[in-house]
Amino acid sequence: MKLRRPSAAACVVAALFVASPAHAIRPFITDDARVVGDKLAQLEMWMLLDRRVLEHNVLVAIGPTDWLELTAGFTHGGVHTGPERGYSITGPILQGKALVLPARDNGWPGLAISIGGLPPLGHGAFTPPGWSGFAYAAVTESLFEEGLLLHANVGISIGDDGASTSSHGVEGADGRLRTLVTAGFGLQARIAFGLHGVAEIYRGDPYDPRTDFPAMQAGFRYIFSDQVQVDGTVGSTLTAVRGAGGHAQSEQWGTIGLRLVTPELW
Template identity: 30%
Template sequence: MLPMRFSTLVLLGAWLPLEAMSARPFVTDDARLTTQGSCQLETWVRSYKDSHEVWALPACNPTGNLEFTVGGGRARNSGEHGTSDFVFQLKTLFRPLSTNGWGWGLGVGTVRHPEISPGPNLLGNTYAYVPMSFSFQDDRVVVHANVGWLKERTTHRNNATWGLGAEFQTAQRVMLIAEAFGDHRHNPYAQIGGRLAIVPNRVQVDLTVGQQMAGPSNTRWISMGLRFTPDELF
């Protein structure tokens, strides 16, 4: 069975959320979409004391206000076989975030765990959430908040999920981030770190460290990621 820390991180939003949008390294999503007529690729590795994960989440926005994400991750514990997870998500905005303004939208999706819950049912845990974002000081400070719901396939339990994060521009190409997220059944998680724009609006790298609050030391992680956002593909 997957460690609780891994499954919780997956379910809370490894889907997703620099410059035009806040995505990596946040778990809390934002009220912005991938560039219209293009796609983006987010990929990262997250390492714990006795396990690690590798993720890749491509997302596309062909029409302008509907972003779809199809991707997945692979987790492996020391001395054990790995497990795979697949994410399918749609996201739209009712009010796009503007400079010194605010925005909100809706995301829905499913997370599939084939090794944990095999069978003919293609759907796994289902979820929905409302991303909200608030811009201050000409986008030098942006705050993101999520409230959501998740239905566990195996237990049929309904979970309330939440996330709160902020990004702070400290230099032209550098952002610092701080975030907390969780659900109503477990202690929350928190992470801090930063992102660097290698090519502004195109390529960014990030690094964060985090841990479950009041949790054991083996819930501590370090994460490194890469995000690529080409200007136009369609």
């Protein structure tokens, strides 16, 4: 399983020193240097479909302050081929994200630090083989009044890569504890009105130590308002990975997602 913050994705920016409401990142893997906002909550949901699985991913975040974001989520869905065919669910994933420095348009980039983990709980093929944890730094540069947003991440993911199903139908390797360096670069560019193009290239997902391959995604994000936006992506691994039955091949997928943000809660 891999929760795709999706997003999976790809964002930013404070005017002068004040952060405005956050934009969704998942299903992009490369995160932004931003938090949901003081007294706000957000719901991110997205579907991921590939040749082996159909996943529904859910992340709920709340901002107790203007610099801290707390997130919990889960993944469920079905494996539609192979011996693991059937319904599966896993979670919760738990994450804390701190905004260290808000981004300034056409100025210095923003910086955020995230840390979290996922227990080996669930049912079916998505159940992780063991505990996993992650930490990463996210940097975002905003240009042209958020017309172009650039994101870069670097971090580590530690956990068991044993026999269970990662996103894109990739099977775990050999059941050993792994420490992976994760990295990604993404961008969001305004096209017209609320429509934005998004793209990223990354290696490894902080949420899943089994996904140590390089991959890329591209798609769109339509921002109706600070409270509502939708997105869609297509992606592919850049190398062959071990899939169903142990066969090595590249994997492709598609996603569609929705993100909602509340008014101030208190």
